[in-house]
Amino acid sequence: xxxxxxxxxxxxxxxxxxxxxxxxxxxxxxxxxxxxxxxxxxxxxxxxxxxxxxxxxxxxxxxxxxxxxxxxxxxxxxxxxxxxxxxxxxxxxxxxxxxxxxxxxxxxxxxxxxxxxxxxxxxxxxxxxxxxxxxxxxxxxxxxxxxxxxxxxxxxxxxxxxxxxxxxxxxxxxxxxxxxxxxxxxxxxxxxxxxxxxxxxxxxxxxxxxxxxxxxxxxxxxxxxxxxxxxxxxxxxxxxxxxxxxxxxxxxxxxxxxxxxxxxxxxxxxxxxxxxxxxxxxxxxxxxxxxxxxxxxxxxxxxxxxxxxxxxxxxxxxxxxxxxxxxxxxxxxxxxxxxxxxxxxxxxxxxxxxxxxxxxxxxxxxxxxxxxxxxxxxxxxxxxxxxxxxxxxxxxxxxxxxxxxxxxxxxxxxxxxxxxxxxxxxxxxxxxxxxxxxxxxxxxxxxxxxxxxxxxxxxxxxxxxxxxxxxxxxxxxxxxxxxxxxxxxxxxxxxxxxxxxxxxxxxxxxxxxxxxxxxxxxxxxxxxxxxxxxxxxxxxxxxxxxxxxxxxxxxxxxxxxxxxxxxxxxxxxxxxxxxxxxxxxxxx
Amino acid sequence: xxxxxxxxxxxxxxxxxxxxxxxxxxxxxxxxxxxxxxxxxxxxxxxxxxxxxxxxxxxxxxxxxxxxxxxxxxxxxxxxxxxxxxxxxxxxxxxxxxxxxxxxxxxxxxxxxxxxxxxxxxxxxxxxxxxxxxxxxxxxxxxxxxxxxxxxxxxxxxxxxxxxxxxxxxxxxxxxxxxxxxxxxxxxxxxxxxxxxxxxxxxxxxxxxxxxxxxxxxxxxxxxxxxxxxxxxxxxxxxxxxxxxxxxxxxxxx
Numbered sequence: 110x111x112x113x114x115x116x117x118x119x120x121x122x123x124x125x126x127x128x129x130x131x132x133x134x135x136x137x138x139x140x141x142x143x144x145x146x147x148x149x150x151x152x153x154x155x156x157x158x159x160x161x162x163x164x165x166x167x168x169x170x171x172x173x174x175x176x177x178x179x180x181x182x183x184x185x186x187x188x189x190x191x192x193x194x195x196x197x198x199x200x201x202x203x204x205x206x207x208x209x210x211x212x213x214x215x216x217x218x219x220x221x222x223x224x225x226x227x228x229x230x231x232x233x234x235x236x237x238x239x240x241x242x243x244x245x246x247x248x249x250x251x252x253x254x255x256x257x258x259x260x261x262x263x264x265x266x267x268x269x270x271x272x273x274x275x276x277x278x279x280x281x282x283x284x285x286x287x288x289x290x291x292x293x294x295x296x297x298x299x300x301x302x303x304x305x306x307x308x309x310x311x312x313x314x315x316x317x318x319x320x321x322x323x324x325x326x327x328x329x330x331x332x333x334x335x336x337x338x339x340x341x342x343x344x345x346x347x348x349x350x351x352x353x354x355x356x357x358x359x360x361x362x363x364x365x366x367x368x369x370x371x372x373x374x375x376x377x378x379x380x381x382x383x384x385x386x387x388x389x390x391x392x393x394x395x396x397x398x399x400x401x402x403x404x405x406x407x408x409x410x411x412x413x414x415x416x417x418x419x420x421x422x423x424x425x426x427x428x429x430x431x432x433x434x435x436x437x438x439x440x441x442x443x444x445x446x447x448x449x450x451x452x453x454x455x456x457x458x459x460x461x462x463x464x465x466x467x468x469x470x471x472x473x474x475x476x477x478x479x480x481x482x483x484x485x486x487x488x489x490x491x492x493x494x495x496x497x498x499x500x501x502x503x504x505x506x507x508x509x510x511x512x513x514x515x516x517x518x519x520x521x522x523x524x525x526x527x528x529x530x531x532x533x534x535x536x537x538x539x540x541x542x543x544x545x546x547x548x549x550x551x552x553x554x555x556x557x558x559x560x561x562x563x564x565x566x567x568x569x570x571x572x573x574x575x576x577x578x579x580x581x582x583x584x585x586x587x588x589x590x591x592x593x594x595x596x597x598x599x600x601x602x603x604x605x606x607x608x609x610x611x612x613x614x615x616x617x618x619x620x621x622x623x624x625x626x627x628x629x630x631x632x633x634x635x636x637x638x639x640x641x642x643x644x645x646x647x648x649x650x651x652x653x654x655x656x657x658x659x660x661x662x663x664x665x666x667x668x669x670x671x672x673x674x675x676x677x678x679x680x681x682x683x684x685x686x687x688x689x690x691x692x693x694x695x696x697x
Numbered sequence: 698x699x700x701x702x703x704x705x706x707x708x709x710x711x712x713x714x715x716x717x718x719x720x721x722x723x724x725x726x727x728x729x730x731x732x733x734x735x736x737x738x739x740x741x742x743x744x745x746x747x748x749x750x751x752x753x754x755x756x757x758x759x760x761x762x763x764x765x766x767x768x769x770x771x772x773x774x775x776x777x778x779x780x781x782x783x784x785x786x787x788x789x790x791x792x793x794x795x796x797x798x799x800x801x802x803x804x805x806x807x808x809x810x811x812x813x814x815x816x817x818x819x820x821x822x823x824x825x826x827x828x829x830x831x832x833x834x835x836x837x838x839x840x841x842x843x844x845x846x847x848x849x850x851x852x853x854x855x856x857x858x859x860x861x862x863x864x865x866x867x868x869x870x871x872x873x874x875x876x877x878x879x880x881x882x883x884x885x886x887x888x889x890x891x892x893x894x895x896x897x898x899x900x901x902x903x904x905x906x907x908x909x910x911x912x913x914x915x916x917x918x919x920x921x922x923x924x925x926x927x928x929x930x931x932x933x934x935x936x937x938x939x940x941x942x943x944x945x946x947x948x949x950x951x
Contacts, residue, residue, distance in 0.1 A: 432894075432912065435802025471797040474766055476893065476912070499766055507793070532794050533787040535729050535760050539753035541718055541744070550828040550875055558832045559872075562839030569843050 129154045131211055131218035138224070141231035142198050145170055148206065150192040150220060154213040159192055162207035162222075167196035198227040240346040244364040247274035248344055249310060250320075252335065252368035260376050261330050262391035262422045263485055264454030269321040269338050269368055272310045280343035280361065288336035292329040294425055296450045298322040324450055326422050327375040337367040378483050384492050386429065390482035392421015392454070398431070398478050398495035407505020411465045413475060413498075415442075418458035421482065423448050428461045429480050434473050438466040470505040471532075474498070507531075599685060612677055613667040616684060620661060623688055627695055637661060649694045656687040718744045725757065734761040752781040756788055763795050768914040769946075771795045773889040776916065776948050800912035805933035819877045827875035834868035837861070886919040888930070888945040897938035901927030908938040919947060 129152070136147040146167070150159070161173065172194035180187045198204070203226050208219045249272040256265045273279055303318045310317070320340075327333055344364045347357040378391070400413045415428050424446065433439050440463065448457035467473060475498040484491050549555055599619050605611035624640065637658050644654045663672075663680055672680075725740030741758040744750075759774035775792040778785065808816065822830075841861030848854050896907040901923045911917070917930040920937065928942045 432800050434798050434800050436797045436799075469797060471794045472763075472766065474768065474798050476800065497766075507790075531790075532763075533756075533760075533791050535726055535757040536753035536787075537726060539722060539751040541749035541751050541754070544745075544748050544750050549825040550879060555828055555832070559828075559835055562835045566839055566842060570846060573847060 129213050133220035139226045143230040146196045148194050152190050156211035156213035158212045160210045162209050166204040170197045171195040201227045240360045240362045243346045244344040244362045247277040250366040250368040258374045261378050265325050266452050267323045270317045272315045272317045278345040282340045282342040285341050286339035288338050292333045293325040296324045330375045330377040333373045335371040339367040341365050382490050384481035387481040389426040394419035394482050396480040396493040404501045407467050407502050413463045414460050416460040420456040423455045423459050429478050440464045467502045470502045473500045613664045617664040647695045649691050653690045734764045737761045752778045768798045769891040772914045799914035801915040803933045819874050824875045824878040827871050830871040831868045834864045838864035888919050888947045890915045891946050892944035895944040901939040
């Protein structure tokens, strides 16, 4: 019974082993468009009427090829028959390879459809035994960039490292293509000796050598490209062959490696708070303006230095200019730099030295100069103002072309007569006047005075005419003269008219006064004879003289005899008449 | 009655103010002499604020500013002093010291030929003096004209006529000069740049281009004012541009 069971079991297995299989196998399910795909239709029985799928999305590069194998291993027969195709994809995408059919022993078998993904072209498939492939896998050139988003003018460093796997060796290398850092200011830092450093690369043990270090200052904002460094390297690669001592033979292969493109995104410096005098300095700096003398004589030389020291993009910005009084003679500045560059950027100092020669004495201020830079640590602009310096020029000639004649638009520089050629001290006394100016020109008084003479002219002419008319009027003139004379000499007598004593006293005095003024007779030699004689000399006619003498006589007489009012009146008018006649005749 | 009191009060006040100003002036001079220039300036400025001025006051004030190395106010007050007495040699001497400190070097365009001679003549006297001349000459003319009109002898008449007619011509000329000088004075509106450094724009706004840059202490001529904030200026070399009004100080305070 037990034996029976064993026999059945054996039979079943035999049967099972004899089961027919028909499968489609692809070399890969995902491939690049430049790759080929091998598809095998494998069966373990000898079939007929094989129908391949349509392969509409592929072109058949080779095939079909048949391969039949029979094996007898330990008395067990195995058989397989394979149809193989090499397919090249036509386009990218996901494609399904359809079913294929075969007839085995009268029965139809089908394969399962297979989905294939065709991707973009990939690098050529590598052969792991190819020395070139090994070289490519074990030598890497890497560009390490210290910062990928720096500010404009912020120093960044690029370090080129050559990674070498432990089982390969490098004989020599040659630079094929030197990167041109077109949008950067660059400086190479010389690598003095190549040092092999153990490190890891992608998780594997490697050794590396620093080939080159470069400090870059981006000069443009935006995405900047660092061109790759390309090297031609002679690599020693181990091969599968061994020499008679059993050590591996090395093969020398030329390998071109490039440190791939690196893109750097350069940020612009912030616009907010940008000082007006910002000239592009980025880093951290110190700023100083100094002179080597503060007191000197005219025509001696003096040196003023503008110095910027610190770390940052020295050389890449201009030093601020020194503005000096125009009366100083200033020569072109002398520029000097003491800058060293290392991996962290440039540091050192830059200075401009101005030679100044004052030609005149006086005080000359050197105004404060400001220097602005962008501080990378605080990300803010900083401005340093230098101290204001004053140069004292003690001895020397004095500047004499100043003192332009003010308050007019014509400025004529006139030499000033110097009193001693020195700065005048303060005044001790003064007279204050009101700040409100009062001008004579165009004032009322001015117009009156200017026009008055023109008004006076016709008036004067008119008056003169009047006078001439009157001079021509003889009778009237007589009356007027008499009146005038009477007014002049007899006014007192007229007032005393009626009072006998007073009247005749006044009359006598009037007559005397008249003679005194006309004939220049002194009162002492006042006698009638003398008067008569003088009047005769002056060619006054006899009537008038008699009248005058009569008047004097009646004045004397009046002291002793009574006179009536009528007589007084008569004497008064007689006096007036006589005086006017004498006056006329004397004047002639 | 009230008017009388007011009158008396004003006189008393002005007298006391005058006395006070003398005291302040002396105090300022004392501070100046001791080297306390800031204090001296304060004293002098107080005198100015009371409404009076004088050449010496401006001169001392400018000296004090000069001692403190303040270029713009120093030049400003020297120019003020020169306005009051244009021929003061001491003021001119010290102004040349102050101008040594200025940064801008502006070449003035020299005027040539007849226009220069004319301007020189007009500028020889103030317009008040010219006005006085013209009045005197008109009076001379009037007197001599009457003399000509009334005199009887031919030689006298001839002489009087010649002199009087030349007097009237001269009077007209000096009146013309007075007008011309007055016109110059009216047109002359100088100012001193007070800002340390200022950009002169081509248009009266901040956007426009910078025509040139001026520094503290430079004397400019004001041509016109726009919108109160911008002033059009002209330099001695003929350049013009717009400057922010707060950067300059006018010498004629109108």
